[in-house]
Amino acid sequence: MQVKKTLSTLTPYVPGRPMKDVQKEYGLEKVVKLASNENPFGTSPKVKEALQAAVTDLEYYPDGGAKDLKAAIAAFHQIPTEQILVGAGLDDVIQIISRAVLNAGDEIIVADPTFSQYELHAVVEGAKVVKIPVNDQTGEMDLNAMLQAITPKTKIIWLCNPNNPTGTYLPQNQIRDFVAQVPQEVLVISDEAYQDFVTKEIESTSLPVVDDYPNLLVMRTFSKVYGLAALRIGYAIVPLGLMSAFEIVRPPFNTSTIAQKAGIEALADQEFVLRTVAINHEEREKWEHFLEARGLFYYKSQANFIYFDTKQDSTQLAHELMKRGYIVRAGLRPQWLRVTLGYANDNAKVREILAELLD
Numbered sequence: 020m021q022v023k024k025t026l027s028t029l030t031p032y033v034p035g036r037p038m039k040d041v042q043k044e045y046g047l048e049k050v051v052k053l054a055s056n057e058n059p060f061g062t063s064p065k066v067k068e069a070l071q072a073a074v075t076d077l078e079y080y081p082d083g084g085a086k087d088l089k090a091a092i093a094a095f096h097q098i099p100t101e102q103i104l105v106g107a108g109l110d111d112v113i114q115i116i117s118r119a120v121l122n123a124g125d126e127i128i129v130a131d132p133t134f135s136q137y138e139l140h141a142v143v144e145g146a147k148v149v150k151i152p153v154n155d156q157t158g159e160m161d162l163n164a165m166l167q168a169i170t171p172k173t174k175i176i177w178l179c180n181p182n183n184p185t186g187t188y189l190p191q192n193q194i195r196d197f198v199a200q201v202p203q204e205v206l207v208i209s210d211e212a213y214q215d216f217v218t219k220e221i222e223s224t225s226l227p228v229v230d231d232y233p234n235l236l237v238m239r240t241f242s243k244v245y246g247l248a249a250l251r252i253g254y255a256i257v258p259l260g261l262m263s264a265f266e267i268v269r270p271p272f273n274t275s276t277i278a279q280k281a282g283i284e285a286l287a288d289q290e291f292v293l294r295t296v297a298i299n300h301e302e303r304e305k306w307e308h309f310l311e312a313r314g315l316f317y318y319k320s321q322a323n324f325i326y327f328d329t330k331q332d333s334t335q336l337a338h339e340l341m342k343r344g345y346i347v348r349a350g351l352r353p354q355w356l357r358v359t360l361g362y363a364n365d366n367a368k369v370r371e372i373l374a375e376l377l378d
């Protein structure tokens with residue numbers, strides 16, 4: 020038997036290790052996962068409450084069109100429901116877009132480093148991935164170099180704003196200037212998985228300007244600030260002209276009844292979001308102070324994680340942290356670690372352990 024040839028260079032995604040595994044292996048009482056940028060404060064209590072009541076009608080397929088959730092998203096962002104694509108997390112949305120848009124031989128442009136799934140799905144479809152290094156000093160995506168990399172084969176440019184793993188973000192006006200210079204046949208995607216965490220500028224999201232450009236698509240997820248990673252639910256605001264193609268390749272029941280309900284309730288509790296964002300902002304500053312005091316180079320994050328150069332083997336450091344109950348992310352760049360911001364006491368503990376290990 021033979022599988023698609025394009026798979027030969029790929030390996031499965033390696034997720035952050037489950038807490039239970041680590042707990043068992045090292046005989047730990049407490050294990051904290053700060054490796055996948057989940058919300059340490061959980062999810063809105065209102066979502067939990069609503070879900071208790073939502074465990075009914077399990078024998079029926081979900082509403083494949085996610086009508087109620089789309090209505091809630093449309094009202095929340097003031098956009099038409101016809102432009103909303105709902106997926107089982109953005110992982111699903113990225114796959115749907117790649118499958119619908121990319122042919123073998125096409126090209127996509129991504130930042131390097133950035134979220135790995137854009138590349139994976141492009142390679143599966145036989146497309147070529149053109150990687151544009153982020154600015155070494157600032158960690159920001161290099162929009163000019165991305166513009167210059169456009170060829171007649173370019174189909175998608177993936178922007179991640181804020182970018183994972185650098186955490187850096189570009190204001191809306193820079194994205195607008197960029198899209199205005201990109202040929203209309205090229206789809207520009209802004210993955211705003213971490214947009215809610217941005218506290219720096221007022222005009223940060225590209226959502227309000229999707230209608231100004233026929234080739235701009237914006238993605239959002241319930242996995243990060245809303246704390247619903249387990250339920251797999253996210254969405255995109257899509258140019259109208261692409262929706263029918265996306266709807267063809269979207270699995271008809273890709274999101275569950277329960278996840279759809281959770282999304283509606285989560286949107287309704289913006290207080291929970293604001294609380295999370297405020298604490299995250301404080302904790303980010305504490306990390307920055309720590310890294311500055313120790314002379315460790317880092318990128319200015321506007322997300323719920325921080326990415327920094329440990330100046331030594333970060334895989335080993337991550338292993339040492341794991342033995343002490345803290346799961347963080349190494350392996351994205353040699354010597355660099357990406358640490359999700361958790362509870363204040365856990366963040367302090369991670370810094371304390373690091374200070375000890377780095378001495």
Ligand SMILES: *Cc1c(COP(=O)(O)O)cnc(C)c1O
Pocket residue numbers: 056107108109110111134179182183210212240241242248251252253
């Ligand atoms: C976590 C993450 C996603 C995936 O989120 P899901 O909605 O849980 O699939 C997408 N993009 C970026 C940049 C992420 O970090």
